Amino acid sequence: MAISEQDKAIIKALQEDFPLCEEPYKILAQRVGISEEEFLRRVKELVDEKKIRKMGAVLRHREVGFNANALCAWQVSPDKIDDAAQVMSSHAAVSHCYDRTPAPNWNYNLYTMIHAKTRDECEKIIGELSSLTGITNYKILYTKREWKKTGMKYFCETT
Amino acid sequence: MTRLTTFDKALLNLLQGSIPICSHPFAELADRLGTDEGTVLARLRELKAAGFLRRIGTFFDSNRLGYQGTLVALKVEPQALDAVAQAVNRYPGATHNYEREGTYNLWFTLLTPNAEYESNILAEIRSLRGVEDMLKLKANKKYKINVQFKLQ
Numbered sequence: 001m002a003i004s005e006q007d008k009a010i011i012k013a014l015q016e017d018f019p020l021c022e023e024p025y026k027i028l029a030q031r032v033g034i035s036e037e038e039f040l041r042r043v044k045e046l047v048d049e050k051k052i053r054k055m056g057a058v059l060r061h062r063e064v065g066f067n068a069n070a071l072c073a074w075q076v077s078p079d080k081i082d083d084a085a086q087v088m089s090s091h092a093a094v095s096h097c098y099d100r101t102p103a104p105n106w107n108y109n110l111y112t113m114i115h116a117k118t119r120d121e122c123e124k125i126i127g128e129l130s131s132l133t134g135i136t137n138y139k140i141l142y143t144k145r146e147w148k149k150t151g152m153k154y155f156c157e158t159t
Numbered sequence: 160m161t162r163l164t165t166f167d168k169a170l171l172n173l174l175q176g177s178i179p180i181c182s183h184p185f186a187e188l189a190d191r192l193g194t195d196e197g198t199v200l201a202r203l204r205e206l207k208a209a210g211f212l213r214r215i216g217t218f219f220d221s222n223r224l225g226y227q228g229t230l231v232a233l234k235v236e237p238q239a240l241d242a243v244a245q246a247v248n249r250y251p252g253a254t255h256n257y258e259r260e261g262t263y264n265l266w267f268t269l270l271t272p273n274a275e276y277e278s279n280i281l282a283e284i285r286s287l288r289g290v291e292d293m294l295k296l297k298a299n300k301k302y303k304i305n306v307q308f309k310l311q
Contacts, residue, residue, distance in 0.1 A: 011219065017216060049223070056215070106232075144257075
């Protein structure tokens with residue numbers, strides 16, 4: 001699955017902060033050295049190819065009032081994981097839901113990020129998810145401190 | 160701190176969904192909000208300066224760009240936690256790094272272009288002073304990635 005050099009240049013332009021100006025794509029196209037039309041055409045294709053998941057904004061959730069954020073790790077029997085993940089994904093408070101291979105002495109295989117305004121609300125949501133899915137073995141891992149949250153810079157490895 | 164107005168909330172809810180892919184994307188958003196391009200851009204710059212927006216831009220599917228990702232949990236001695244967290248932060252592929260409550264007290268995600276790259280980085284981190292245990296939790300399937308906060 002090779003990514004062309006031109007696509008890499010387009011991806012590098014897009015992964016920087018989106019210019020807040022009237023014609024942002026024209027500026028990004030100039031950085032790549034192609035026309036705005038060609039740039040827009042290729043961006044739409046990258047969306048169709050699902051290489052781009054979203055163009056948009058991510059808010060700082062604490063600033064907009066979401067103060068209780070937890071990673072919840074669930075232990076689900078493998079034959080039930082697909083159904084449980086569908087139920088959890090459909091909940092608006094769940095931003096991420098991943099099936100992961102557990103580790104020795106750590107048998108949790110389904111991971112959800114849950115965002116709420118208070119811990120009470122967060123635990124109420126987790127209780128709902130537990131009763132909806134029948135999963136009773138889980139661990140709530142509250143965020144104590146954010147050390148880093150950035151977008152990935154692709155194709156910038158030095159080695 | 161700046162208070163979010165009804166207009167701000169409508170704008171941010173729309174912008175979290177998507178930026179139009181066209182020559183004048185902010186004019187198109189302004190149309191949907193019943194205002195003009197200049198108003199949308201001016202307010203977005205203010206909201207960004209006030210810290211409400213973490214990022215405006217493009218979010219890629221890392222697997223489809225040829226990258227692999229894992230979640231890593233570390234059990235770190237409390238007195239070494241700050242130093243270990245800062246060391247993890249220095250890897251560009253460590254995009255999310257959180258201190259959490261519990262035995263495993265530092266959790267980060269790592270994106271790398273190949274398995275060798277990943278195992279080298281994880282070996283370096285495992286050998287940091289104060290790291291007592293490491294869990295590597297590889298994703299098998301991503302059911303949902305959608306960070307949207309509906310503002311009311």
